[in-house]
Amino acid sequence: MGWLRTIFGAVFGGGRNVIAETAEVFRPNAEAADQRAADAQGAALRQMAAEFGSVQGPWGRFVDGLNRLPRPAMAFGCIFLFGSAMHDPVWFAERMQGLALVPEPLWALMGAIVAFYFGARELHKFRGSSMQKEAARIIAQAPDVARNVATLRALRHDTPGAADPGSDADAALAATREAENPAIEDWRRE
Structure with a gap:
């Protein structure tokens, strides 16, 4: 029985697990990887809270407002161009x-x-x-x-001259011919 104790002591003795340590060379420890990911995410959240969590002064709020203007300005500018074309x-x-x-x-x-x-x-x-x-x-x-x-x-x-019919005689006659207009006739009678 002494030889088994010697083998198990060499493999698992001294608070070490040689098999687990050898396996971690080929496959990372899932619990340790999860802990590292949680630590990295916590650090990122703490950094973001330090950067954005504080109360901003008037200048900071003004700059944040300016940073939010380009997208709506471009969208409304395009809508304005369509409207102005019509x-x-x-x-x-x-x-x-x-x-x-x-x-x-x-x-x-x-x-x-x-x-x-x-x-x-x-x-x-x-x-x-x-x-x-x-x-x-x-x-x-x-x-x-x-x-x-x-x-x-x-x-x-x-x-000036935008309505000039040019050399078109029919258009010139049509433009100078008096047409019947009931509103003008009523106005002339008064």
Whole structure:
């Protein structure tokens, strides 16, 4: 019986369990792993409570309010653009003609800023020659845009001569012909 006591003493003696210690090399101790995860989560919660749990002053509340503005501002801005396109198409078309002059790399930069703001991790490579090509395209397009804006402004209701029928004689006669209007007839009688 002495030899069994010697073997068991070597394996389990001295407060150690050689089999369990050997097994933990290949598979982590589940109880210890859970304890480490709980400690890490508790530390993260304590850090967040220290950062966000304190009462903020007026400046902190102001900055938090500013941080919450971009998303609703972008959403309401898009809704405003749809409404303005229906309300005043000429005004809207003038603004869109101006946007035609924005270079492609600037659109890419704006898209990246918005994408990063909303959490996307998208980067666009910028090639040195693309800016020169884009600048040449914009310079070539600028006279067309200026002509389009002038044409659009001529269509405004408050522009002198906007209702000019030009060389269309039928339209000129129809515009000068007096039509029957009961309200005007009543007013003339009074």
